Amino acid sequence: MKFIAQPQISEEEISLVSSTIRNGQFVEGKNARALEKEFAEFVGAKHAICAVNGTAALHLAMEAANILPGAEVITPAFTFIASANSITFGGGIPIFAEIDPETYTIDPESIKKLVTPQTKAILPVHIFGLPSDMNIIRDIAEDHDLVIIEDACQAHGAKIDGQHVGTFGDMGCFSFYATKNMISGEGGMIVTDDDDLASRIKSLKNHGRGPSGGYEHHRIGYNYRLPDPLAAIGLIQLRKLPSMLEKRKRNAEALRQTISELEHINIQKTPIGYTHSHYVCAPVVDENKYSVDNVIKELKARNIASRRIYALGCHKQPTYLQGIKEWRWNMYVNYPDYSTVNLPITDRISENHFEVPIHPGVTETEVEIIKNALKEIFG
Known part of the structure; x- marks a missing residue:
């Protein structure tokens, strides 16, 4: 993995x-x-x-x-x-x-x-x-x-x-x-x-x-x-997408069940009537209890791929904090000062999420390995 x-x-x-x-x-x-x-x-x-x-x-x-x-x-x-x-x-x-x-x-x-x-x-x-x-x-x-x-x-x-x-x-x-x-x-x-x-x-x-x-x-x-x-x-x-989606769903739901039983870690909520296509499984940790960087390190030590995907929201990207000033349209368009944008929920999720693999190539045996690793880290 x-x-x-x-x-x-x-x-x-x-x-x-x-x-x-x-x-x-x-x-x-x-x-x-x-x-x-x-x-x-x-x-x-x-x-x-x-x-x-x-x-x-x-x-x-x-x-x-x-x-x-x-x-x-x-x-x-x-x-x-x-x-x-x-x-x-x-x-x-x-x-x-x-x-x-x-x-x-x-x-x-x-x-x-x-x-x-x-x-x-x-x-x-x-x-x-x-x-x-x-x-x-x-x-x-x-x-x-x-x-x-x-x-x-x-x-x-x-x-x-x-x-x-x-x-x-x-x-x-x-x-x-x-x-x-x-x-x-x-x-x-x-x-x-x-x-x-x-x-x-x-x-x-x-x-x-x-x-x-x-x-x-x-x-x-x-x-x-x-x-x-x-x-x-x-x-x-x-033409293969329906079968690949089924495998993603199988893997994601197995991890969702395990995460729901653990403390200080949450997973994206799927409202009633919504069908999640399970592109990414990215739990969020309680920053007061766990360091997401340490969690990722622990997973990698177990040979499980993990990362933060969007560690910076777009409003905190250099593109919009500095680069926008050099963008050609800046001569004609009054862009806001993105450094003043206040999005505390976005910031919290960005800083405290981590991804684990759920792609169709992940086997049920490998899902068990991920589940056990999460239990060891958050148990």
Whole structure:
């Protein structure tokens, strides 16, 4: 168990990639189209559009939503920095909200307090594979005429009352990075039910081309296409995803049961009706009783991979404390002083969580080893 994540690649992926290369299909093509079709069906969306990675997917969604320089987008700070950066790329302003202390997802009450006339969108993050409270977030968005872009990059398979995340808002973004529940090495997907948004995204990702392609360009665009050999990996991975999710669930629930019996350690709460996709299992320790660094050290001594993932919230990253001053949009956009952002719950979770492996390659025997290690450390 030396690895937090371990891609589950079989001869099926290798065979399709090999035939794709032999046939000269290097650029986005039929594998990408098949992946889009099957992914749309998997999440229950009308459209699914491939992108070169999850960050590009988020960037395309921001562009498609017309988030202009100076527009505010509310998002949690407890997330990978790509969530915030996707707002900043086009001159938008990330406004960092507090998280719920039990679910670690964005707190709707915090969102309500942060809405201003400059607010244009909400970017909830389904952190570790647990859905944000999308029903309340949707109500807030409707009350203030805000766009919702869901960051579902960690949440393939996550649902609320049977509805897949990514389909509650205007757009949902997924990542197929090599650690995710399903992978393509690098890759991403945007889903939407809106025909106009889908058309805009398809153009933006392909140098601003129109539906007919060729060398006629209608808008400023990017090259965010997904190479077909990578789409081939993603296509096979998607077909294997249900079985991989079951293994993740098996491993996570076994650890959850053990952690629930221990003192001074808690695990992310899954509300009733929510389906966790178990991308990450990251318990939180009571900082008054345990040092998370010592816990990680103890786990590694037992040959169990462990780490803090987001030890710094985005609001405390050098990017937003210093780097933002050198960002090109800083000449035109009045960014807040992020050093004054006060998010005590985010800080506590960031400083006191640790990850243990639950990927499909972790066997039931290895889960028992992790359980016993936690009992020894916290017993």
